[in-house]
Amino acid sequence: MxxxxxxxxxxxxxxxxxxxxxxxxxxxxxxxxxxxxxxxxREIMAVETIVVDGGSEDDTVAKATAxxxxxxxxxxxxxxxxxxxxxxxxxxxxxFLHADTTLEPFWSTTVASFMRGKGNxxxxxxxTFALDDASSAARRVEVLANWRARKLGLxxxxxxxxxxxxxxASLVGYLDIPIMEDVDIVRRIGKSKLxxxxxxxxxxxxxxxxxxxxxxxxxxxSMLSLYFMGxxxxxxxxxxx
Numbered sequence: 001m002x003x004x005x006x007x008x009x010x011x012x013x014x015x016x017x018x019x020x021x022x023x024x025x026x027x028x029x030x031x032x033x034x035x036x037x038x039x040x041x042r043e044i045m046a047v048e049t050i051v052v053d054g055g056s057e058d059d060t061v062a063k064a065t066a067x068x069x070x071x072x073x074x075x076x077x078x079x080x081x082x083x084x085x086x087x088x089x090x091x092x093x094x095x096f097l098h099a100d101t102t103l104e105p106f107w108s109t110t111v112a113s114f115m116r117g118k119g120n121x122x123x124x125x126x127x128t129f130a131l132d133d134a135s136s137a138a139r140r141v142e143v144l145a146n147w148r149a150r151k152l153g154l155x156x157x158x159x160x161x162x163x164x165x166x167x168x169a170s171l172v173g174y175l176d177i178p179i180m181e182d183v184d185i186v187r188r189i190g191k192s193k194l195x196x197x198x199x200x201x202x203x204x205x206x207x208x209x210x211x212x213x214x215x216x217x218x219x220x221x222s223m224l225s226l227y228f229m230g231x232x233x234x235x236x237x238x239x240x241x
Contacts, residue, residue, distance in 0.1 A: 017045040018111070019091030022069070023081035024051055027099035028058040030204055034102055035067040041108035051099075052085040054078075060099075078157070079181035079233075082174040094168055096161045100204035103127065103160070110199040111162060123193045124163040124186070126155040127201035137213035138205055144217060146196075153191025154224075157182035158203040163189075178237035180227050 020038055024031060031051070041047045051064040054076035064071050074084040082096055093115050097103070107127070114125050129145040131138040149155035161182070171188050174181050186194060208216045223236055 015046060016048050016089075016091040017115070018047050018093045018095060019086075019089035020047065020049045020095045020097060021082060021085035021089060022049065022051045022064075022097050022099050023054065023078050023085065024056060024060050024064065024099040025054040025076065026056045026058045026060060028056070028060045028063055030100045030102075031060055031063050032067060034097070034099055035064065035069055037102045037105075037107070038097075040105070041111070044108055044112055048089070048091060050085045050089055052081040054081050077176065077178045079174050079177045079179075082181060083176060086168060086173055089165075091165065093162065093164050096157070096174075097201075098158045098160075098203065100206070101158050101160065101201050102132075102203075104200045104202065107197075107199045107201075110197050114162065114195065114197060115164075120195075121164040121166050123195055124161060124167060124189050125195040125197045126159040126161055127197050127199055129155075129159045130200045130202045131205040131208065132202050133205035133209070135213075138208065141208060141213060141217060149194075150196060153186065153194050154183060155186060155194065155196075158201065160201050161185070162197070177233040179223070179240055180233045180236060183224065183227065184233075 018041065022034065035049060038047070038049055049069040051069040051071045053061055053064070053071060053073050055073070061071055072084060072088060074081055086094055095111065114120055126149060129149065130142055145156065149159060155161070167189070171185060175184055177184065211219065223240055226236060227233070
C-alpha cells in the first residue's frame, strides 16, 4: 500500500495528487504542445488535466479532448475560467497554467519536490519565465518579468501558479474579474509565501511580436499601474482591448 508523506504524493491510492487547470480561448495552435508537456507527471503522481474553455471558435476543444483532457465550458474571462476549473478539480494540489505556455522537461519532478516540502501547503510556487524567441529583445523581457516576480512578488499567469487546495480555499480562489486575476491572487498570497521553482515555463512570443517588444511591456506596465491606482478590472479590460 502506498504511504502518505506530509504534503506528498499518493500514487496508487486512487486519489488525485495534482489538478492542472488550463483556461483556453481559440488556443488551437498551441494547446496540443501545452498539454503534451504535462503528460510526464503521470509517471510520478496521479494527475488530472482540466481545460476550461471560454467559447473557442477554432479546434481547441477537439484537440484538448483528443489529448485526454477533461473539457469544461464556462463564460469567457480568465478569472471565471480559472475559478470554474478549480471548483471542478479533485486534486489536493492545483496548478494553473496558460494555454500558450509549455513547461520544460522534468518539470514534474520539481513540482513533486515542492509538494512534498514541509510547510509548502501554505506557500505557492511559480516557474521561471521564458519566451520562445531567440532575439535579444525577448531576453530583455524575460529579465524584466523575472525581476518583477522575484523582487516585487508579482509573477504573472504565464509563469503558472502552483498551490495546495488548502491555500487556495483560504484565499477564496480566483475572482471573477476580466483582467488582473493573476495579479490579484498573488497579492493576496503575499510575496513572502511565493517561491520560484527551478524550472522554466516557455510562453508564446506571438503577442510581443505583434505588438512590439517595447510597446507590449509598456502597455502591461501601464495597466498594472492603473490597477494599483484603483482603476477597476472591468474598466481596464476595455482599455486593454
